[in-house]
Structure formats: structure tokens, C-alpha cells
Amino acid sequence: MSYKRVVITEFGGPEVLKMIEDTQLPGPKSGEVRVKVLVTSAAFTDVMIRKGKYPDVKEKPPFSPGYDMVGVVDKLGEGVTRLKVGQCVADLTITGAYSEYLCLPESRLTPVPEGLDPAEAVSLVLSYVTAYQMLHRVAKVKRGQRILVHGAGGAVGTAMLQLGKLLDLDMYGTASKSKHELIKQLGATPIDYKSENFVELIHTLTGDGVNAVFDPIGGDNFKRSFRTLRRGGKLVAYGFYNAVL
Ligand SMILES: NC(=O)c1ccc[n+]([C@@H]2O[C@H](COP(=O)([O-])OP(=O)(O)OC[C@H]3O[C@@H](n4cnc5c(N)ncnc54)[C@H](OP(=O)(O)O)[C@@H]3O)[C@@H](O)[C@H]2O)c1
Known part of the structure; x- marks a missing residue:
């Protein structure tokens, strides 16, 4: 049976993404x-991976991108005991998920509880885990407390705001004007x-600054973010958006 997957033919813009058909399903x-x-x-x-600017991916094209996925177990390899055919699972694949099928070690996969919408569940794998780790394990x-979130209208940014609300944080978020209603x-x-x-x-708005600022923009923005902190505050730098675009 054939299956389709997206590959990056070379590093570059969206035009390097191509749909291909492989003639045989992987076993x-x-x-x-x-x-x-x-x-x-x-x-x-x-986007960083597609442009060849992601430090942790050393693969050279052609390969399939796709950092995370939720799917259904379709076939078991020898010795697999924990998972069953038909079970819903999630993984932080880093690459490979832009494919109809892929094979992964059983030990990596996280069971997804029944009844969850797969499209909602996949948002937890990269974006919400990043937001959760930064709030609770890095900035603590x-x-x-008071925080500033850059890129607040994006995937990680909106996750930060939703998780921050659960802690009754006083939150400020940078974004383009069109996203201001969402941020409110x-x-x-x-x-x-x-x-x-x-x-x-x-x-002006806070008097003495924020307890933590979360900055994926990078470059000069880090220095400016540092200046928003109150005494003892934390700058969490977790990306270099400006250097990629
Ligand atoms: N270290 C990690 O583990 C980790 C994990 C996941 C993501 N990241 C990093 O987190 C960043 C966000 O990822 P994402 O998937 O959430 O991206 P996204 O959904 O594209 O969101 C990025 C947001 O940043 C806004 N933005 C762009 N330039 C800005 C600036 N100068 N100041 C403030 N906001 C600006 C963008 O749009 P608007 O202009 O429309 O508001 C957009 O809403 C990326 O740099 C990514 O590499 C790091």
C-alpha cells in the first residue's frame, strides 16, 4: 500500500515543501x-527546520519535517507489549510527522486519553509543554506575580497566557494590533x-517592572526585555525569531 508524506527537498522557503508518494508502507x-x-x-x-536554522536537527534534505503528532497505532512490531492497535498516541517527533504513516519506538509514545480531540491534544505536545516548562520549571x-510575554498572540504565547491565568498572574503581552482583542x-x-x-x-504601567519576561525574539530584544525586569526578576530567552525571518 502506498502512502503520502511531505518532504523538504532543500533548505528554504515554503516552496521547498513537496508532497511525495512512497510505494510501500514502512514496517x-x-x-x-x-x-x-x-x-x-x-x-x-x-519554519526554522525548513530553513536549516534549527541547531538540534543535523539531517540534510530530503527529509520529512513535522515536530509533533497525534495518531493511531496501526501495527505492532515484535516485542511491543504496552500499546495496542487502535490506541491513540502522541509524540514530540522533531522531524518526520508530516507523513500519513511513520514507525516509532514504543518507549517514546505517550498514550492520549480517549475522548480528546486529536487537534486539541497535539497543541499540548510542543507549544503547551514549552509554555508549562518555562513558567513552572524555569521561571518558577x-x-x-507579573509577567511579560513576547509573541503573545502566537502558539506558545497564547499557551503562556492560558496557563498564566490559572495562576492569576498580572500579564502583559506584545503582539501586532490585530491580535490585541485575543490577548485581552x-x-x-x-x-x-x-x-x-x-x-x-x-x-509606566507597572511602576517597578515584571517578575519574569519570556522572549523568543532574540538579538537586541533580549537586552530590552532585561530592562523590563524588577529587581531579582528573570529573563527566559527561548528562541531567535528575528534571526530566522
Ligand atoms: N526553546 C523551545 O523549547 C521552543 C519551543 C517552541 C517554540 N520556541 C520558539 O518560540 C517562538 C514562537 O514559536 P510559535 O510556534 O509560538 O510561533 P508563532 O505561532 O509563529 O508565534 C510567534 C509570534 O511572535 C509574534 N512576533 C513576531 N515578531 C515579534 C516581535 N518583535 N515582538 C513581539 N512579537 C513578535 C508574531 O506575530 P504578530 O506580529 O502577528 O503578533 C507571532 O504571533 C519561536 O521563536 C520558536 O522558535 C522555542
Whole structure:
């Protein structure tokens, strides 16, 4: 049976993404399962990989991108005992998920509870885990503290705001004007990074700055973010958006 997958033919813009058809389904090796992919995402990290600017991916094209996925176990390899055919699973694949089928070690896969929408579940794998780790394990924010989130209207940014609301954080988020209504609905004060000086505005609005700032923009933005902090605050730098575009 044939199956389709997307490959990057060379590093570059969206035009390097091509759909190909492989003539034979991959077979799971010992300890692996074959997964029929239901959903994957198109995150900014996939853009970095497509452009060859993601430090952790050393593969050279052609290869299939796709950082995360939720799918259904379709075939078991020898020795697989934990998972069953038909079970819903998730994985942070890093590459490979832009495919109808792929084989993965059983040990990597996380069972997805029944009844969840696969498209909602896949948002947890990369974007929400990143947001959760930064809030709770890196910055260790405490209930009621104040944070600034850059790219607040994006995938990780909106996850940060939703998780921050659960902690009653006082939140500020930079984004383009068109996303300001969304940011307000998520409980934060929007700042237009294109027309406003976020360093000055944070100090005007808060008095003494924020407890933590989360910055995926990079370059000069890190220095400016540092200046929004109150004494003892934390700058969490987790990307270099500007250097990729
Ligand atoms: N370290 C990690 O583990 C990790 C994991 C996941 C993602 N990341 C990084 O996190 C970043 C966001 O990823 P994502 O998937 O959430 O991307 P995304 O959905 O594309 O969101 C990025 C957002 O940033 C906004 N933006 C662009 N330039 C900005 C600036 N100068 N100031 C403020 N906002 C700006 C964008 O749009 P608007 O202009 O429309 O508001 C967009 O909403 C990327 O740099 C990615 O590499 C890191």
C-alpha cells in the first residue's frame, strides 16, 4: 500500500515543501509501532527546520519535517507489549510527522486519553509543554506575580497566557494590533511591539517592572526585555525569531 508524506527537498522557503508518494508502507522494527498520523502542527520551529536554522536537527534534505503528532497505532512490531492497535498516541517527533504513516519506538509514545480531540491534544505536545516548562520549571512563577510575554498572540504565547491565568498572574503581552482583542480575552494587557516602546510602557504601567519576561525574539530584544525586569526578576530567552525571518 502506498502512502503520502511531505518532504523538504532543500533548505528554504515554503516552496521547498513537496508532497511525495512512497510505494510501500514502512514496517515497524522490533520494539517499534507503526502510527497512522491524524494531526501534526505547523509551528515556528518547523519554519526554522525548513530553513536549516534549527541547531538540534543535523539531517540534510530530503527529509520529512513535522515536530509533533497525534495518531493511531496501526501495527505492532515484535516485542511491543504496552500499546495496542487502535490506541491513540502522541509524540514530540522533531522531524518526520508530516507523513500519513511513520514507525516509532514504543518507549517514546505517550498514550492520549480517549475522548480528546486529536487537534486539541497535539497543541499540548510542543507549544503547551514549552509554555508549562518555562513558567513552572524555569521561571518558577508564583501566584499573582507579573509577567511579560513576547509573541503573545502566537502558539506558545497564547499557551503562556492560558496557563498564566490559572495562576492569576498580572500579564502583559506584545503582539501586532490585530491580535490585541485575543490577548485581552486571554487576560493580558496587549502592547503593540510595532508602534510602542514596550520597555517604557511596562515601567509606566507597572511602576517597578515584571517578575519574569519570556522572549523568543532574540538579538537586541533580549537586552530590552532585561530592562523590563524588577529587581531579582528573570529573563527566559527561548528562541531567535528575528534571526530566522
Ligand atoms: N526553546 C523551545 O523549547 C521552543 C519551543 C517552541 C517554540 N520556541 C520558539 O518560540 C517562538 C514562537 O514559536 P510559535 O510556534 O509560538 O510561533 P508563532 O505561532 O509563529 O508565534 C510567534 C509570534 O511572535 C509574534 N512576533 C513576531 N515578531 C515579534 C516581535 N518583535 N515582538 C513581539 N512579537 C513578535 C508574531 O506575530 P504578530 O506580529 O502577528 O503578533 C507571532 O504571533 C519561536 O521563536 C520558536 O522558535 C522555542
